[in-house]
Amino acid sequence: MAAVVHSRPLPRSFFFFGRRIRPRWPAPQYLFLIPLAFFSVLPIVYVISTAFKPLEELLLFPPPFFVRRPTLDNFQDLLLATNALAVPFSRYLFNSVFVTLSTVLLQVMFCSMCAYPLSKARGLPGSNIIFAMVIAALMFAPQVTRIPQYLVVQKLGMIDTYWALIVPALAYSLGLFMMKQFMDNSIDIALIEAARIDGASEWTIFWRVVMPNVAPAWNTLLIFGFIAHWNDSFSPLVFTRSEAMKTVSVAMISLTNGPASVARLGAQSAAAFLMSAPTILVFLLRQAKVIQTLAHSGIKG
Amino acid sequence: MATRPEVFVPAAQATVERRSALSLFWKRWGVYYLFMTPFLAVFTVFIIAPVLVAIYLSFTYFNVLEPPRWIGWSNYKLLFLEDDVFLIAVANTLKFAIITGPVGFFLSFFFAWLINPLKLKTVLALCFYAPSIVGAIAMSVVWKIVFSGDRYGYLNYYLLKIGAINEPYQFLAEQATIMPVIMFVSLWMGMGTGFLVFLAGLQTVNTDLYEAGKMDGISNPFQEVFYITLPMMKPQLLFGSVMAVVAGFSVFEVATALAGLPSPLYAGHTIVSHLYDYAFIRFEMGYAATVAVILFLWTFGLGRILMRLFSSKNEY
Numbered sequence: 001m002a003a004v005v006h007s008r009p010l011p012r013s014f015f016f017f018g019r020r021i022r023p024r025w026p027a028p029q030y031l032f033l034i035p036l037a038f039f040s041v042l043p044i045v046y047v048i049s050t051a052f053k054p055l056e057e058l059l060l061f062p063p064p065f066f067v068r069r070p071t072l073d074n075f076q077d078l079l080l081a082t083n084a085l086a087v088p089f090s091r092y093l094f095n096s097v098f099v100t101l102s103t104v105l106l107q108v109m110f111c112s113m114c115a116y117p118l119s120k121a122r123g124l125p126g127s128n129i130i131f132a133m134v135i136a137a138l139m140f141a142p143q144v145t146r147i148p149q150y151l152v153v154q155k156l157g158m159i160d161t162y163w164a165l166i167v168p169a170l171a172y173s174l175g176l177f178m179m180k181q182f183m184d185n186s187i188d189i190a191l192i193e194a195a196r197i198d199g200a201s202e203w204t205i206f207w208r209v210v211m212p213n214v215a216p217a218w219n220t221l222l223i224f225g226f227i228a229h230w231n232d233s234f235s236p237l238v239f240t241r242s243e244a245m246k247t248v249s250v251a252m253i254s255l256t257n258g259p260a261s262v263a264r265l266g267a268q269s270a271a272a273f274l275m276s277a278p279t280i281l282v283f284l285l286r287q288a289k290v291i292q293t294l295a296h297s298g299i300k301g
Numbered sequence: 302m303a304t305r306p307e308v309f310v311p312a313a314q315a316t317v318e319r320r321s322a323l324s325l326f327w328k329r330w331g332v333y334y335l336f337m338t339p340f341l342a343v344f345t346v347f348i349i350a351p352v353l354v355a356i357y358l359s360f361t362y363f364n365v366l367e368p369p370r371w372i373g374w375s376n377y378k379l380l381f382l383e384d385d386v387f388l389i390a391v392a393n394t395l396k397f398a399i400i401t402g403p404v405g406f407f408l409s410f411f412f413a414w415l416i417n418p419l420k421l422k423t424v425l426a427l428c429f430y431a432p433s434i435v436g437a438i439a440m441s442v443v444w445k446i447v448f449s450g451d452r453y454g455y456l457n458y459y460l461l462k463i464g465a466i467n468e469p470y471q472f473l474a475e476q477a478t479i480m481p482v483i484m485f486v487s488l489w490m491g492m493g494t495g496f497l498v499f500l501a502g503l504q505t506v507n508t509d510l511y512e513a514g515k516m517d518g519i520s521n522p523f524q525e526v527f528y529i530t531l532p533m534m535k536p537q538l539l540f541g542s543v544m545a546v547v548a549g550f551s552v553f554e555v556a557t558a559l560a561g562l563p564s565p566l567y568a569g570h571t572i573v574s575h576l577y578d579y580a581f582i583r584f585e586m587g588y589a590a591t592v593a594v595i596l597f598l599w600t601f602g603l604g605r606i607l608m609r610l611f612s613s614k615n616e617y
Contacts (some may be wrong), residue, residue, distance in 0.1 A: 033425060113337070130337070135604055136597070137552075138543070143580055144355045171343040171347045184500070202333070
């Protein structure tokens with residue numbers, strides 16, 4: 001396994017002052033990609049820049065794109081507003097971190113565990129029907145299933161508990177579909193057979209052979225899950241009642257809510273900035289893993 | 302056993318046989334069912350059951366306050382025979398899905414493929430994924446400033462400046478431009494799920510194949526894509542295309558955030574806007590469920606076609 005991800009040299013190489021120069025072809029892509037990438041982050045830049053704008057710049061129209069005299073006023077306003085909250089802000093933070101992390105980790109486990117037989121146990125009775133149902137579930141407008149889902153959560157007595165925030169989210173059809181697709185093409189069945197002949201249990205095969213080989217997939221799933229649940233304000237608003245069960249995303253709404261005024265825009269942007277910071281961090285950490293993984297695991301001998 | 306009459310013996314044997322068939326079955330597949338149990342349990346309770354309830358509701362009149370009342374097919378009849386707005390919504394959604402679906406799918410793959418060999422790929426991936434992180438509603442705030450109908454909207458400002466138009470154009474109020482603007486913003490935001498999945502998929506393509514391909518005479522990167530990368534990534538491509546269909550047919554958030562609900566002359570009205578309108582503004586859940594069932598049947602049909610197109614049964 002010498003070959004790493006394909007940053008291939010051009011077949012031609014030349015000598016320059018006695019050193020062998022091998023030009024790599026990706027270079028020109030940057031010329032094309034960097035302007036587009038810049039264009040793509042502009043709205044984020046706008047949100048961040050608005051978060052640091054003083055009041056008089058917020059009142060300007062048309063709104064200037066970049067902040068001219070950055071201030072922390074908006075963040076201070078936000079901080080002051082937290083004093084008026086019913087429970088200390090740390091409680092919201094704890095709820096968010098706890099709910100998001102447990103949801104995301106369990107989601108990845110549930111989806112991967114279910115995807116493994118669907119992908120690799122050939123001829124498993126019922127597997128085609130299950131897979132078709134999962135795809136079908138992806139296509140049913142979630143707006144309509146919300147009320148029935150609420151009724152189910154209520155019947156199970158989960159309202160106003162952490163269960164209500166975590167358990168319904170574990171039925172993540174997209175995650176199962178994705179894990180199954182990755183297992184289809186990135187694990188050689190021979191690798192699994194070999195492990196089985198060596199006496200490995202199915203769990204060992206799943207945990208030691210399958211999961212390392214689909215690491216790019218579940219790292220991507222972690223990113224999707226984290227972004228979705230960190231920002232989700234719908235479930236806490238609907239499934240919980242007491243203030244002590246709400247999450248940061250809900251707190252941010254109540255902090256920035258109020259009479260729609262231009263001044264609020266600053267606080268809203270500050271809140272958006274603070275909310276997206278952990279997401280961006282998680283994205284960078286996991287995405288780096290997505291890209292590294294292949295080089296590490298000796299895949300497909 | 303001795304006290305039992307003889308008649309029971311064959312029956313007992315049969316049970317033993319049946320039991321052994323069952324235990325054989327369990328021995329062969331049981332562990333796999335155990336693997337699937339956690340997901341299937343939550344899936345049945347929190348997805349299948351609500352979907353079945355929603356299908357039932359589509360045959361009822363249900364205003365959320367009173368219990369649903371069975372009315373048979375009337376919702377369906379109403380939807381197809383009398384609801385003109387629904388037909389507009391269907392036309393808009395189809396236009397949207399037919400254009401943004403394939404284009405978004407192609408662009409996501411193209412960018413993932415272009416970024417993949419680069420050193421800065423994590424940062425570039427973040428840049429292209431950024432719109433999805435921030436979310437549709439926050440994003441449309443920015444786009445609203447760009448497309449704003451007065452002379453202070455960035456687009457109007459520059460068009461006036463270069464003299465392309467004489468007075469500000471109402472991009473988000475004119476029937477002709479609402480849908481194109483929604484499509485543009487969605488495409489630009491569309492570097493979402495598919496893009497990241499393709500990027501991850503590119504990591505799983507066996508690098509030995511590229512070496513082997515080179516020996517077999519593959520000389521340029523485009524041949525490599527067509528003969529190695531694309532065939533090896535069929536499962537991810539199926540995923541990406543199904544997600545593109547789902548996203549195309551469920552367009553709603555961007556449309557509503559940009560053009561409002563209801564939009565001027567329903568020019569930005571989509572199927573899910575229609576559904577949302579009935580579900581959460583008029584509180585006619587039964588009718589909304591009917592719209593959902595119809596939408597579901599279409600997307601599922603398309604999904605089946607895609608499955609056939611990208612079937613990957615013969616690999617490994």
